[in-house]
Amino acid sequence: MEQETLTNTVQQAVISGWYQPEQRELLAPWTAKYFAAVKGIFEERSHEMGQQIIVGLYPSYQVSQETLDATDAWLASAEPAPALRRMVVEARSGVERALRAQAADRAAAQG
Numbered sequence: 001m002e003q004e005t006l007t008n009t010v011q012q013a014v015i016s017g018w019y020q021p022e023q024r025e026l027l028a029p030w031t032a033k034y035f036a037a038v039k040g041i042f043e044e045r046s047h048e049m050g051q052q053i054i055v056g057l058y059p060s061y062q063v064s065q066e067t068l069d070a071t072d073a074w075l076a077s078a079e080p081a082p083a084l085r086r087m088v089v090e091a092r093s094g095v096e097r098a099l100r101a102q103a104a105d106r107a108a109a110q111g
Contacts, residue, residue, distance in 0.1 A: 002037075008048055015056035024061050031059040031067065035074040042084040051087060058091035063098040071095075 006014065019027060034057055042050045059067050071092045075085065 004045070008052070011049060012052055012056070015052055018057065019061055021061050027059070028062060030057075031062055031070055034059060035070060035078075038074075038088070039078050039080055039084065042081065047083075050084075054084065054087045055091055058088065060091060060094050063095055063102070065099070067095050068092060068099070 038054055041053050044050075045053070059070075071088060075088065080088065
C-alpha cells in the first residue's frame with residue numbers, strides 16, 4: 001500500500017502473496033490500516049493500481065461481523081467516490097456471503 005514504484009505485475013504478485021487464508025490471525029491488525037489508507041490510494045494512484053490494492057487487500061479472509069462493521073463504518077464516514085464505494089461494497093459482499101454460508105452450514109450440521 002505504501003510502495004508507489006512497483007509495476008502492475010509486481011504489485012499484483014505482492015498482493016497475491018499477502019493474503020493467505022491460514023494467516024488470518026496475523027493479518028487481522030491490517031484491517032484498520034487498510035481502511036485508513038484506501039481512500040488516499042484511490043485518489044493518488046492510477047485506476048488499475050488503485051483497484052488492485054483496494055480489491056486485492058480488502059480483508060476478505062477476515063470473515064466476521066467485525067469486518068462488516070468496520071466496512072460499514074468506513075463507508076458511512078469516508079464519503080468515498082462512487083467507483084471506490086462500489087469496489088469496497090462488492091468486496092464486502094463476499095464477506096457477507098461467506099458469513100451466510102457458514103451460518104447455513106452450522107444450521108445443517110445441527111440438523
